[in-house]
Amino acid sequence: MRRVLVWLAATLVAAPLLVSPAVAQAAPVAPSLVIASDFPDPDVVKFGGTYYAYSTNNGHGNVPVATASSLTGPWTRRPDAMPTLGAWADGGRTWAPDVTQRADGRYVLYYTAHSRATGRQCIGAALATSPLGPFSAVGTQPLVCNPGEGGDIDAASFTDSTGLRYLLYKDDGNAIGQPTSLWLHQVAADGVTLVGGRAELLRSDRAEEAGVIEAPVLTKVGGQYVLFYSLGGYGGDGYQTSYATSTSLTGPYTKAYRSLLTTASLDSTVRGPGGADIVREAGGDQIVFHGWINNYSARGMHVAALGWANGYPVVRGSRVRYEAERGTLNRCAARGAANTSQGQVVAYIDYADSWVEVTVFAPRAGAYTAHVAYAAGYGDAQHTLTVNGANPKVVTYPHTGWEVWRQVGVDVTLNAGFNKLRFTYLSRWAELDFVEVA
Template sequence: MDIHYTNPVWQGDMPDPFVLKWEGQYYAFGTGGQKREANGNIFPVLRSNDLVHWQACGGALIPPPAELGDDFWAPEVAYDGGKFYLYYSIGKGLRHQLRVATSESPVGPYQDTGMPLVDPRIQPFCIDAHPFRDDDGQWYLFYARDFLDTEHGYHQGTALVMDRLATMTRLAGEETTVLRARHDWTLFEAQRSMPHYGITADWHTLEGPCVRKHAGRYYCFYSGSSFMTENYGVDYAISSSVRGPYTGEGSEARVLRSVPGKVRGPGHHSIVLGPDGRTEYIVYHAWDAQMQVRQMCIDRLLWAYEGPRCAGPSVDLQRIVL
């Protein structure tokens, strides 16, 4: 038996969707911005049996102290040792810090642990934390931060780094650069004013890392460009080691890209196994026609000879294999 669907699978606002599969259920977490859900918590949570039919479950995160900021972005959840860990960023404007919160339940409530993962005095803008567990059980955290140098032909902008998690709530302090922007398609904004750095620059953005190990190699998927534009999309780089170096990124978004007149700004995705336990799906957001909300969409992840691709972004009838 299969289930048929058309995108989006959630009509409401669900930016940066991360989906956790836990005990046969799917839990989707989305960027909350400044919005609190009906239970007073941050980050909308949805639950599903099949990736198609979703039910709202309130908000995941108990609001942390107001002095940390009021803008909440890109939650992702990991399970380890009997606890669920929600990684997210909080801040305001061009300053964001990475935090982690814990819960006994996948839907929460999650309580912040009280400390940033990266010192905001050293890195004032860190976003999009992605926990990844390697085959040996070691956890790593991939995330995005700002780079101001242009050495080796790299662009100034937001790019990807990673660090080992010494514990689920503390980084080891072994940050490694994963990928820097060097292609024109990743331009976020030309001559962007960055007053806290004292510069105006053509600013490029790599964000939303998502790591998948396939056939012995590590694929770091990421979203590039500005989420407001049709240039926004998903690409990847490859490594033989989780620590890198990662190479082979594209001069265009090869996994997901806009379809003029039909789909705008698909990206910031997660990857999850379908109900059959074999088929992989990319869960991503894309703008509605009025560009009022970013809606949650799903399509199959395909491992082609030339590299990973998505069977989308689709607008016609699709199916989920049960």
Template sequence: MWPNTFLTLLLGLALVTASAALVTPRQTEGAPWLVIDSDFPDPSFVQAPDGSWYAFGTNGNDRRVQVAVSQDFRTWDLLDIEALPQLAPWETAIDHWAPDVILRPDGRYVMYYSGEAQSRVGHHCVGVAVSEDTDPRGPYIPNPEPLSCRLPQGGSIDPSGFLDADGSRYVVFKVDGNSIGNGGDCNNGIAPLVPTPILLQEVSAIDGFTPIGDAVEILDRSTEDNDGPLVEAPNLILVGATYFLFYSTHCFTDELYDVRYATATSIRGPYVKSDERLLQTGDFGLTSPGGGTVCGCGDRMLFHGFCQEGVRCTYAANLQIDEQAGSVGFV
């Protein structure tokens, strides 16, 4: 994910032909529907014990971390609150991207997020914040140290939590290699292209953030798979005995931005990329859909797409996953 300052500059090039044709997705059976008609990129969500759903989005609407709520997953309300009112000592006050929230065994919530590093402005670390109490809306208090930085490789962004069937907890995230690329498409379109791997980090199942061992690479961009300059926005779920890793490819300002998935029978892979894109520009009238988060139950998702020039609204969809075929579809 890239800051809004870059977005304004890049949209003129990447969405010249698309900006005049941005439309609301067609409301047909199985189609995604608009749920937050406002700038709410990179949506993730968690369900509270009372059954309500809470979504969290990249900075926008004068908030570092935005929050929305739904009782039925169909209609959503954007809340007038700041989920991350405090900053950790390592981060700046801008560009908080792609928050993801998980429920801990003690009833508190843990938020993983991307924050800009003071030590290398323009590059990011994965931070962790814990809810002050058992309210999923926060406020979230940041840990003094980040979970991952990897600044020499470009930084760490787009974290997403995952609880495995055996009770082990993980965080998947992207190494932001394109932030140190050689220019061109999303700063990584000119050879030599820099790796943008997705890593898997085991963490303590008790606190949700203490690393266990080293992170391992589970996916990266490739020319053969037409991933463009990067892969990003990972989200991992388990259906039966199959792991489904959802992710986006290409630059988020590009019409080629999409949602794809790969499958594996072991959490550490190897992950095999599907030949089919789950969502791409033109599907259901969408433009540049991406940043998809799928429920661990496997039957619903949130994602963003351009709803007007420079604005990424949030959409919801109902899914059906066939574990045996390793396929994902809309219902």
């Protein structure tokens, strides 16, 4: 994990505020549910002053579409953006659409549908003069269709800084019991003509993926490409959103150590977060994704603030873990400990000048919760917590017994960007494993 060393000098001007772990001191911001009905795999784009959102098919048509003047809504559903599919396609399984605009002003829709000829899901293209459609299919055949790899799904567009256009998608190996990969293929300026060969960006190879990686979305932050994708089975809490990074468009891409969005990282405020899209804006970036609602009967659309910690994504409302032993330590030390995060903790925080300082990142200024993982083996222990050298408060760690690890939540107010949380010895003894900030 990268650390940014910033010295923020401040003078403590008030006595520490006593904090009980059972009492909330602020109101951390969870993702907003902005479409509270079925709207899975959302693709969101802004044309002019209006946001357009497209989703996987449901009772609102082959390509459901909604509009709003703000990402947080209210959203208004519009008529089916593509009431007639391409001649190659059956209706009823039109998945994960993506809409982009080309230089001549026309709009390009990529959509997944069921191919009559192959019996597999394949990717088609369509054009319209309005982002609301109606979109008309291009040609009589799919744009991408490889039945030998199980078909192809989840198309997404990407345009680089030079104006070159690309199509991302997933081969549907899951349909034939094979591992899945995410692919990149250049397209011509018309958006519907493939150019050259394709490049494999990522392949399923981790246990938590359960053989499934899908829904690729690509963006570039500084000199780094960030590839977002979903993983795991979509049908419950196991569905997640993660990312991989590369300094080159075609890779190699390195997967994140932990997923970006999970049911657990969101403290169950969203269940099964996936199908994400990224909205890049001057006023602050946002991530849009679906999650289960109404007792797992539908997937609603959620929006959360997105920030970049040295080019790596951080989502407000989703926990990010910071290992205590990787912070700055004063008159204390790291030690190995079984059954802890990455096998190390900070111990010997036993003196008046013993402290642990962890640098954390906030996508926006405001209220957050710091979840501190600790063990206290000789009665209740206390540390004084300061944020950027100010606003001292006392954190109490209820007795657990040594090597028994629990978490205590502390509400903090953070600046946008990097912040320093310092935990200083106050009474008795506690060891620290990690701090998670949401």
